[in-house]
Amino acid sequence: MDKVDQRRTQNSPVVSTLAVLLGLVLTLGLVATAGPAVAAGTVLLTGFEDDSSLRGVTLADPEHDTATRSDAFAGEGSSALRFTLAGTRDSGSTIFPRVWLADGTTLQPADWSSHTYLQVGVANASATPTTLYVVVRDLDGRYLQRSLAATPYDYRVFQIRTADIAGAGVDLDRLQHIQVSAARSGEERVMFVDHVRLSDTAIDESAERAAVVPDLLALTGAADVLDRVDAELAQARELLGSDGGASYAPMKAWIDQVAGRSADLRQRLDQIATPAQLQAMLAELAELTAAPARLMQVLDVRSRRPDGLFGLDTADSMTLVYPKDLPWPSTGPEPLVELARGETEHTQLVVVPYGAALTGVSARVLDIRGPGGTAVPAEALAASVTPIGSLYTVPSSAYNRPTYTGWTPDPLRHDLDRVDLAARDVQPYLVSVDSGTDAAAGTFRVRVAISADGQPEQRITVTVKVWPITPQDRPELRTAFQFTPWLAWDLHGITDPAEREAMRLKYWDFLAEHKIQPDQIYTTAFDPAKPGPGDFRPQPVEDIVKIKERYGLKQFTALYLWAGLLDPNKPETWDTQIDLWIGQLETAMAEYEAAGVADQAVVYGFDESTGPLLRAAEHTFARIKERFPDLPTMTTLRDDTFGQSTGLVEEVDIWVPWVDGYRYDLAEQARANGERVWWYHAISTRYPQPNWFNGYPPIDARMLMGPMSHQSGVEGVLYYATNRWPRADRGDQLLVDDGILSKWNPATYFGTAGDGSIFYPGPDGPMSSLRLENVRDGLEDYNLMQELRRALAEHPDAPAGIRQRAEAALGATAVVRNSRDFTEDPASYREWRREVARTLQLLAQS
Structure with a gap:
């Protein structure tokens, strides 16, 4: 195929599993x-x-x-x-x-x-x-x-x-x-x-x-689908074999139960007479369609590890391992992790019960060994293993793609040492490897042990290859991600000012650890969704200084200009509000200047504005630039021509179009004029474009923050919320602190799970997610690409063949052509990343 050929093909794990579930003939x-x-x-x-x-x-x-x-x-x-x-x-x-x-x-x-x-x-x-x-x-x-x-x-x-x-x-x-x-x-x-x-x-x-x-x-085609289910169940019986071992009886009972459901549904097909009965049949048929493939996977694992009542398998960290119903995207029994110095990389370990319930399941890293079995110091290479929890997710219309309804993996449950598993569930664990910036290049072995009550311990070895490459530690792709402290304080029940500040710093540290600089693009201490006059105010200078000292500072939002404070039909009233904004900025900019952070300040405003508000934006930005000529203005207003059609070329310094409105040619023209162009995505960014809703393939988040952004030439990514957790939507489960199948409601914006929420409130602070880990991985991939860009510039006389390979790897067209045409196949993605590393080493050797 001429397009990126692994994009949503049978090689794509998520698509293949959903096709099994939803592919009714x-x-x-x-x-x-x-x-x-x-x-x-x-x-x-x-x-x-x-x-x-x-x-x-x-x-x-x-x-x-x-x-x-x-x-x-x-x-x-x-x-x-x-x-x-x-x-x-x-x-x-x-x-x-x-x-x-x-x-x-x-x-x-x-x-x-x-x-x-x-x-x-x-x-x-x-x-x-x-x-x-x-x-x-x-x-x-x-x-x-x-x-x-x-x-x-x-x-x-x-x-x-x-x-x-x-x-x-x-x-x-x-x-x-x-x-x-x-x-x-x-x-x-x-x-x-x-x-x-x-x-x-x-x-x-x-x-x-x-x-x-x-x-x-x-x-x-329900009858034909049931014929295929029955044929696949016959294969499962053949793979199960004859009576033998503790797992034979529960596996046979599982196969018999699915076969019985298939026979029962076949008998009821002629009785379906109403739309409600038809929909119920479709739901049951979808479950039956997926059941044989999952059974076959369990039996395959059992054939490799027949002792006891569970075995182990692996999956890529860019995929989803659903605990129930669906087959998982297996990567086999020999997991491999490859990374540069200073990076974090992952794989998933899958605990697979053989049709019987397990209690007290726990995982731990036994040791890390280098060449010759030598011990490895923690500062050089560290590893951890964390159970991945699941949330009950109902896809909204915003998904625009077939997506499973049910328990969907995402939160990293660092708070759970032991997990109980139902008889036919599987449990994914995230194995994370952190390489120090001074780590020796080479091949290492990480041994992981899994135990369960009354069962023999199972072990698996993760091979780790560290490349002799050291990208920059801090992200070179800028981010402007909104973090709203009061939403976290509310769910954690914190009212004491000192405790609030300690919790805010805990979340800030967490964001920085994941390569995201803390920021408030909506500069309010209150709910940015319900602002009132005077609620928006410049960020306190002490906060900005603290961010700079703790994490480094590339950019921060000095003040958010909320268009809702201007009446588009009464332009004669605009200057009153603009005068207030300018007065706020006068005080703030003087404090920023004294603290040495003024050069990193920007003014952000007129979020997604259109129509008459474009004129209000033009007038507002012009007045602010008249008073503060060196203060950049940043906006997501609806102008995909970057000022060419609206006359805002002189008033806007940083354009942030939505992903669907980004035009590379026009963006390059804007950059030639001295402007910067970022992009953003939101609930309106729909498949086939990338998003990070719960249930979307995690590779989408990595792709967006890594090769897609690099290829598009954007200087940064804006996102409107990282913790949109209104208490009213949380019910009686305010924190993710219950079981591995948590009752916490993932629907965060108009019923869409994960929109405006990329991590979770854990029992004692922030809890990461599989999606957020992929966001960080994408930012690290961007840095790796920047290393290759610099290497090409530094080695103009390298052999032509090496330069051609390096330029092809830097272009990343093997995995992405544009925001609508990119692979969701992790194997293809990792091969491209491997090629980036190979060509970096070849350039260095030349």
Whole structure:
């Protein structure tokens, strides 16, 4: 393939596991069940009963999407329009998928104003939920849009009053088309459109949805899926073998239980008659689809370690090892960690019970040995092993990709020495290796032991290779990540000022350890989501000095300019607030200057502002630069041309577009003009772009902070929140301090888990996450790339072949082409990183 070929392919562990869970087969060409009869007073605009109805059907992206007539589904009659939306994984398309039904050709001529309703039936014949859209547009471009949520294999009927369409300004006598659409996802999506009519009678949507359940059931291919499950279970029985050993009986019982569920579901397929029954069947089918693969993995581990009731396996730290249901992305019994001096790297150790519950599971590092079995001092190489906890995660619509619902691994449970495991759960542990800046290069061995009550101890050896490379310790990619102390104080129940300061420093130290400089981009001691007049104030100079002394200082936000304090419709009132801001800055900048930190200060404001507020931003920044010409201004306002289209070129020094709005060519023009360009992501940054929601592949976080940012040329990354933990959303579990399957609610922003939250409040302070470890790893990868950039500059006369290899490694096109086209395969990523290290050494030797 011409694109990065490991991107979301079968080699991608997360995708392959989700495909097992959610990959329900579309079996087309089956006989449709006729839908409800057309009611009296109804005009059928189209029912797609013959090929002539396809005249006037057009697509927004005909290169990738298709629209055909199909008899596999019918909301009415015997056929419907099949609208196939290509997945971004294979097509790379960025065009929003739409199908247009032209008035007068596809749609029969009719007097819309003489009827009460427009009714359009749309089926989501795919295994992931979506939002369906219908738009009615006239020849002058005026339109009305409606949307409905659709679960997997769901049928929805839009009912839109014609009076509402006319009320939106749409000319019912000069209609252009009806548009049907849904967002493009990573996988191919199939929709059906049928029974488009005008009516004077309100629909009974529940009856129409029930009438098409047989068609939707057939489209799931459930019987074929169960055939495959049964065949895979037969393979599992063969691998289990005959009676022998303590684990035989629990493993046989596991296989028998899955087989029984499969047989029972097969018998109930003919009884499914309602949408609710169909959805329940899909959930059960998904679990059954994943079960054989997980069973086979357990049996494979058992074949290598047959003694006792558990064994060990490994997985890459850029993947997720779900404790329940899904197979895990195994890397086999011989884990390898490679790192430069001063870096931290990881692998995952997976404890695998053989169908029996375990109690008192614990892990410890036995020793670290160098060449010849010599002991290694801790300052040269250190290792730790930490259980990875899980949180019950329900993906929101922001995910835009198939994602497992259930217990999802992420928090690093340093507070748990012992863990109890259910009979069919697995338990991941993060094995972390820290290399000192003076560590000797070479190969080392880290031995890890796992024990459980009443079971023989199991051991595994992690091979560690330290490269003779020493990147800079502090991150060269700048960050502006909001940390809000009061949210942590609230959950920890701290009111004493001294204790609050001690806790803040604990979180600051934690952030710095993960290569993130502490900052408050929203400069308030209170809730930045609920500001009031006067709540925003410059950061205290003593805080900035403390950050500089403890961690070093590259940049800090002096003051946040909240656009909500300016009325976009009353520009005559702006100067009153701007005068207040300037007064605050006058006092603060004098203190910063006296403390020697003024050169690192920036003013950040007008967060994601657009429309009339662009003029307010222009006026505000111009006045601030007039008073403080050397104080950089920084903004995420909506201008993807970096001032070219808004006239803000002179007023903004640091542009921070969202990832989707970043244009490399325009960014380079801005840099040529002396401006800096960062980028940011948020809840609106959706697949196939990277994000770090709970349940997203952790490699996305590493990719974003490492090779993707380096390749894009951005000087920094901004993120609006690291600890968005409103107490009201936490229920009675304020801290992650309960069991390995924690009740702490990971949904942190509009039901989206992990948005604005990349670590956790542990029992005594900050608790890291698998996602945050990958953020740090990405920042270290960025530094490694910077070492290669400098090496190329320092060795212009190196052999051409070596320079070509080094330049290719620095370009990172083996793993990323742009923010929508990058690999999620850890093996490919690690091979690229290995090549960066190899070429660095070759340049040094030349």
